[in-house]
Amino acid sequence: MTYCVAIKLDAGLVLLSDTRTNAGMDNISRYGKMHSWEVPQERAIVLLTAGNLSITQGVITRLEKQIEMTAVDPEVETILNADSMFRVAQIVGETMRQVQERHREGMEAQGTAFNATVLVGGQRKGGSLRLFLVYSAGNFIEATADTPFFQIGEHKYGKPILDRVITPQTPLEKAKLAACVSMDSTLRSNLSVGMPLDLAIIKTDSYEISERRRIEPDDKDFGRLSDAWSQALNSAFHDLPHVF
């Protein structure tokens, strides 16, 4: 499995993903699920992927190929020249549909799950910062003030903390901590989600990825955060009133 979370705040986007992919418990490997593109001063886009790896790799490869093709034919529409983030989400959705169509029959015959989901976040100059969740069928939804975050993959363990602390007004630094705490709870409770992690930040109206960081298993900062949260939770728990 996978756990990816993207939080859309007034101040910007926080994106965090793990890197574990497994085909059964005995076949675990490491694949980055965060893919980012920048056009300096013009747009920054991050995709997070979950689900069948052959499908999500197919989507990313096709998106890259479209971008390469613009060297020959600048008229080709890509996520880097699309005229809105909404159109970017549509292109990802269309690409998803093409990859699904190509492989569905063969995969269905094998009984393989071909579900895949992609989080698409970013901003282009002239538009606002947006975050979309693209489904296997190519359709998508957008994050709004009522639900300012999306999770894909193993989302349940890490949802309670996000439900409690995230609003559109949450500062970027706090949301970064919330994403990490949400990931930490998931890592502790589910083996199919694993280190290292990929973290990215896109500040509103910056048109760039202002931070991109790989968090390795021995990352001291993440370790400190994880320990601090563990201690805080334990002491919060032990200070609860004995109402029963």
Added chain:
Amino acid sequence: MTYCVAIKLDAGLVLLSDTRTNAGMDNISRYGKMHSWEVPQERAIVLLTAGNLSITQGVITRLEKQIEMTAVDPEVETILNADSMFRVAQIVGETMRQVQERHREGMEAQGTAFNATVLVGGQRKGGSLRLFLVYSAGNFIEATADTPFFQIGEHKYGKPILDRVITPQTPLEKAKLAACVSMDSTLRSNLSVGMPLDLAIIKTDSYEISERRRIEPDDKDFGRLSDAWSQALNSAFHDLPHVF
């Protein structure tokens, strides 16, 4: 869905279940999932059920019927005269298998899910306090010191807190709070789990249900606990070091 949790401590058993059953989002009803039996001074048994309601009701009805039959034929083996808790788990498993066999063909034809799981906890005089998880196939596993709790139904939201605070040495009062906090996180994040709740405690070597309480949506104690936990979590979160 459902959320039930049972925690086996040195000091006793804590059991907590919700009461929401749904056949689709538009068909929600209330069914108790906690069933208990006592033979004064001799044994106390609690069952928590999750999964297809027709299956779990079938299991409970058959177990009750076996008990009624002992009025006519005292030789009939039931969960109230079985000579060990292990045998009680076997009887529940055998009953599960019978109910599954009776309905499987028809349900398969309809494409209905017939999964069901039962937590079986309790103690009889002469034996130790034990906790089992019975699967749809009638097989079962037992809680041990390494894994002193079982969850059935929507278990993921409420697992992180249990993973962090529960050990066999946890006092009963603390475990009761942990079960409630685990339930509270689940209630907040998943609509298919709902109030009221049923709570039961079996103290080690007491051979009785020392506490049995229905927690209604307006329960002041549960409300206080929920608020206190929410505040504690929020302040724990806001006190986290800004490591990133």
